[in-house]
Amino acid sequence: MGKPHPIELRVRVVAFVEEGNSHREAARHFRVSPRFINNMMILRRTSGSLAPARQGHAPSGGKLAAHGKWIAERVADNGEVTLDELCVELAGRGVLVHRATVGRFLNRLGLSNKKKPQGKRTVAAGDRIGA
Structure with a gap:
């Protein structure tokens, strides 16, 4: 712009x-x-003024700011929740958002929703087979 x-x-x-x-x-x-x-x-x-309007997004933090605590708790309780599942649950709470919006919000919170296939998960050093 x-x-x-x-x-x-x-x-x-x-x-x-x-x-x-x-x-x-x-x-x-x-x-x-x-x-x-x-x-x-x-x-x-x-x-009565000629000052330009403020550009950009509102400083409120967007649609999900009010639901940040709930989202963080939901991801902490179930780390395997997908973006689509979060979107459906948010819709049930009356918030219609795109999955990309949820992904960016999780990124801002420092949370990751990336999944790895069952056989590719990292294993703690003490839990290794044969160690």
Whole structure:
């Protein structure tokens, strides 16, 4: 995503239009799109400010932030739970998410849901056969 236009340009554009020039004249003069001019005028009229909106995701942590403790406990209780199973259980709790979202959330928690086939599991040094 690109950066928002500088506040100085926004102020100059709005002042130019408020002097009596049309939106299209302002767009040609400042070499921006007519839609940008329209958006700035709407923003000024509705909020009284020309500051750009915050970009990116909300700092809340997403849909799963409120369920983090439950997810961590669920994975700790049953380390063999799959992403699809977690998605189904979360849907039962009223949270509809994609399996990739659950995977990223587990990664942020430092948990892994990677499985190894039964014969390829690591064995502790004292548990080795013949040791």
